[in-house]
Amino acid sequence: MRKLATLFLVIIAFGMVFAGAVSAQDVETAVLDENGDPVDVACPGEEVVVTADVTTDTNIWDPDVEITVDPETGLELDDANAVMIFNGVTYVNDPADPFFYWSDTYQAWEWWIGWVSSMDDNDYAQLFVPAVVTDVGPITVDAGLWDYNPETEVWFLLEEDSYTFLSVPCPPPCPHPPCGATVPMQATGSPLAVAALGLLSIIGGAVYGKLQ
Numbered sequence: 001m002r003k004l005a006t007l008f009l010v011i012i013a014f015g016m017v018f019a020g021a022v023s024a025q026d027v028e029t030a031v032l033d034e035n036g037d038p039v040d041v042a043c044p045g046e047e048v049v050v051t052a053d054v055t056t057d058t059n060i061w062d063p064d065v066e067i068t069v070d071p072e073t074g075l076e077l078d079d080a081n082a083v084m085i086f087n088g089v090t091y092v093n094d095p096a097d098p099f100f101y102w103s104d105t106y107q108a109w110e111w112w113i114g115w116v117s118s119m120d121d122n123d124y125a126q127l128f129v130p131a132v133v134t135d136v137g138p139i140t141v142d143a144g145l146w147d148y149n150p151e152t153e154v155w156f157l158l159e160e161d162s163y164t165f166l167s168v169p170c171p172p173p174c175p176h177p178p179c180g181a182t183v184p185m186q187a188t189g190s191p192l193a194v195a196a197l198g199l200l201s202i203i204g205g206a207v208y209g210k211l212q
Contacts, residue, residue, distance in 0.1 A: 042167050053125070067142065069142075071139070084115075085126040
């Protein structure tokens with residue numbers, strides 16, 4: 001788990017360096033492996049990172065991204081350790097005041113970018129959520145970018161994207177470990193928030209709370 005935590009933070013660091021290079025009103029989602037590469041095939045128990053990126057060339061008054069997993073049993077998302085980057089500033093999810101959370105109303109994961117602010121021309125936001133594969137078969141992550149019209153009081157869909165990978169049964173364990181055995185996620189998860197602060201201090205990033 002320590003190895004994934006380190007690589008997870010490296011992915012975030014690269015996101016801070018390269019994000020915002022393309023300006024468009026768009027949302028993209030992906031599932032990355034422990035090397036930071038897109039997942040093609042995985043098996044239950046493997047640790048991955050669910051990502052989403054939003055860029056815009058116009059104003060989005062209250063940007064919100066709905067994320068669903070099909071089947072729902074396909075991934076176990078660790079929302080407590082979700083990380084958002086908004087225009088280069090990094091935020092760690094706070095369960096008491098979250099920007100990433102499960103919505104019973106919409107039966108979806110809500111990434112509320114508006115938790116920070118509205119989005120203007122050339123703004124970008126990124127989401128990184130550690131997760132564990134928990135089912136077999138095709139697993140699809142869908143992401144829809146929504147905005148809210150305060151005059152009509154209506155939410156409307158701007159863009160959407162999806163990512164699918166295949167989960168297959170894991171091979172039998174090696175009779176003489178260690179030889180490729182998968183280490184499951186600990187019940188308490190990984191202290192990603194603390195590790196994130198250390199890494200970001202090294203690379204010159206700053207971690208802030210919610211903007212007032």
